[in-house]
Amino acid sequence: MAEPFKNIYNPTLIEGMAGHFARVSSEFDRAVFLKTALAGLDDLEMLARAExxxxxxxxxxxPDLATKRAAMVAAMDPRTDMELSEMGVRDTGISGWAGEPMARVIxxxxxxxxxxxxxxxxxxxxxxxSEFAVRPFFRDHPDLTMKTALRWAQDENVHVRRLASEGSRPLLPWGIKLQAFVKDPSPLIPLLTGLRDDPEEYVRxxxxxxxxxxxxHQPDLVADIAKDWLKDASKDRQRLVKHACRTLIKxxxxxxxxxFGFPPPQLGDVFLxxxxxxxxxxxxxxxxxxxxKTDQKLLVDYVLHFMRANxxxxxxxxxxxxxxxxxGQVVELAKTHPYKVVTTxxxxxxxxxLGVQVNGQTVAEVPFELTL
Structure with a gap:
């Protein structure tokens, strides 16, 4: 049986953090840290453990943040080019998931x-x-934080460049919603434009x-950006834009x-x-x-309209x-949909x-009866 993911925060990690904090700061109380961090740990889920x-x-x-901040930064591993799989609490310092509780302090x-x-x-x-920890700064200090993020977008470190984009996402899962960017995402566009051709897929x-x-929340804006960015776009940028528009395309x-070259379809003799x-x-x-009726690209999807409780x-x-x-081509398609029980x-x-949509437009629908 696989180890529960919450166990990434475990006594070994906590004791390793304590060792590094004690190494860099004489003001660190190791006993208090261990007692507080380990209390009832087994009963806590992942985010509660981090907190x-x-x-x-x-x-x-x-109590002063400057002391804590200096110690946490000094305790970190000197390497800044590690893959996530390499990160952890090592002899050389702290990296990986142990960084999340430290970022929460900040x-x-x-x-x-x-x-x-x-x-x-x-x-x-x-x-x-630090994608979650930076979000309150975007919320409370939008101008300063955006100025900082624009500088981060030019950083030589891939993780810093990604933070500029990931930390500013309006609807980052698990993160606080950046309501200002939901209402008006225009401050994000220069930042994202500057990163669109980043050499790292991780950033793109x-x-x-x-x-x-x-x-x-702003579908027309993103559609316009897609049209602009796809002009003379590289393969990498084409993939970025397609992934960015996945919800809109669906x-x-x-x-x-x-x-993406799928205008309203020109079809005749439609049958479903x-x-x-x-x-x-x-x-x-x-x-x-x-x-x-003409030479054209056709993006064909089918749509199931499920009965809900109401x-x-x-x-x-x-x-x-x-x-x-x-x-003049007769397009004929057939498939089988497994109408199975799903937990979601x-x-x-x-x-x-059942409906079929072509290039986003519904072109045919038929009713059916579902029995259980």
Whole structure:
């Protein structure tokens, strides 16, 4: 059986942190740190463990942040080029997941004096990501933090460049929502533009995820960015933009699809078939046919409209295929959808609906009955 992920915060890691704090600071109270950090550790989940270790750092040092900050930075591993798999609490210093509790200390106490604490987060992110800890600084000091992030975007260290993008994501999972960027993401665009051709996929992926966050509230803006960025784009940038637009493409956003060369489809003689009755757990055969009226690229998806508890239908898009059709070509597609029980959705018997969308537009729908 696999080790629970929460056990990444374990007594060995905590004792290793204590050893390094004691090594760099005579003001560190090792006994207090260990007692606080280890109390009831087995009963805590991962994030609660990180928070408890963070509180233990506070308890074991004098109250002023400057003392704690200096000790935490001094205790870190001198190497700044490690892969995540290499990081940990080593003889040479602290890196990896142990950095998350330290970054929490900075986020909790550092907002009144942002500049030295942003610099501390830069140091920490080179040993582990500070993407969560930097978010309160974007919230409370947006101009200063964005100016700092623009500088980070030019940093020679890949982890620092990624922090500029990942830490500023409007909707970073597990992180606080940056409501100002949800409402107005325009301050992010110069930052993301500067990072779009970063030599590291690690950074470009973060840029794509940031744009995907923006797209959830400002879809037209991201569609326009996609159209602009795809002009004479390298393969790497094309992949970035496609990943950034994944939600828009799935939703059939016309502007995003047109940016990728999928304008409104020109089709005739459209036909769609599926069984009138489908039993949960069975295979659902689907057949689609249409005639292309012109030479065109076709992005074909199918949509299942599931019955919900309130009796209303809710659509879910499933990817199907992409076709370069010629004028007069009869496009014929067939597939089988496994209508299986899934843990993320409760199925309800009754009238459901199957649709096919081409280049984001629904071109055919048929009803069917689901039995349990």
């Amino acid at each position: 408890q270790i963070s509180q233990a750092i506070d308890a074991a040092f004098p 986020a909790r106490h550092g907002l009144d004096d942002p500049e030295p604490n942003l610099e501390a987060l830069r140091e920490m992110t080179m040993r582990f990501s 992926r973060s840029v794509a995820n940031n744009l995907n966050d923006i797209a959830k 939703q059939g956003h016309p502007g995003a699809l047109e940016a 078939s599926a069984p009138e009755v489908v039993k949960l757990g069975d295979q659902m055969p689907i057949a689609f046919r249409a005639t292309s 009796g209303k239908l809710s659509p879910k898009v499933f990817k199907w295929t992409e076709i370069a059709a010629t004028a 959705r409760k199925d309800y018997a009754g009238a459901q609906k």
